[in-house]
Amino acid sequence: MKLQFLGTGAATGIPLAFCNCAACAKARKLGGREIRRRAAALVDGELLIDLGPDVPAFMAQSGLDLGQVRYLLQTHAHSDHFDAGHLVTRMAEYAVKDVERLEVMASRETLRAMAVWMKTEEPGLELLSEAGQRALNLSLRPIQAGERAQMGPYEITALDSRHDPGQQALVYRIRRAGAALLYATDLLALGEEEWAVLREAPLDVAVLDMTYGAGFNAGGHPDAGQVYGMARRMRQQGILKPSGRVLATHISHEGNGALEEMGQLARPFGVEIAWDGMILEI
Secondary structure (H helix, E strand, O other): OEEEEEEOEOOOOEOOOOOOOHHHHHHHHHOHHHOEOEOEEEEOOOEEEOOOOOHHHHHHHOOOOHHHOOEEEOOOOOOOOOOHHHHHHHOHHHOOOOOOOEEEEEOHHHHHHHHHHHHHHOOOOOOOOHHHHHHHOEEEEEOOOOOEEEEOOEEEEEEEOOOOHHHOOEEEEEEEOOEEEEEEOOOOOOOHHHHHHHOOOOEEEEEEEOOEOOOOOOOOOOEHHHHHHHHHHHHHOOOEEEEEEEEEEOEOOOOOOOHHHHHHHHHHHOEEEOOOOOEEEO
């Protein structure tokens, strides 16, 4: 599998629109890998994880074609992870051409939340109806925490992220041809049930939410210290293959610095800091 990070920032990205803290000021000055769009990722050019607000622009700038994406794994429907305005452009009324049929997988609660967002964009559009799905050239597949499903060539295992119980926010283990990836953005905590599932099949890569820097946690997301602890436990319990890698994403300006500074802090704990556009061959 090939994993590409389309965005590695938290809900506000970096730099924040109106912020002049040291982290945001440095990001504006240095540009490049210091700029973080809202978190999303692409597997093999065909499986998108989260249709966030920054995804189409980043893909277009990178020469990638969102119209060729065949599968969408939606973790939840918060506005930094799902932009209904992008999805409605699949309708014939927008003169869209040569678009692959899209298979969308998410929890039932997240699909309902997505449907509400869609109606704000197109009041007459019912995402959960057959007519709505025909209009958008897509199909919906609900999955719940603890369930496994096949999505094209990918084996998907859904795990409860505990981030938003109202939407049953999920994180996903993705397997293909012996390669295994955990994509766990907006992960509040892994319960013992989730740890047991992960022990079943060692991972090549674990991508973990690291919204806050060590010692800075405003709630709702992990900080660096918690991520270092998860990485240590994964290695101790054989959840990671001997060559397995842990990467941090969904990064905020709160308690975090520039990419190199963060990397120096994380390296002793066996954690790498992802950046927008980073590609991993798994």
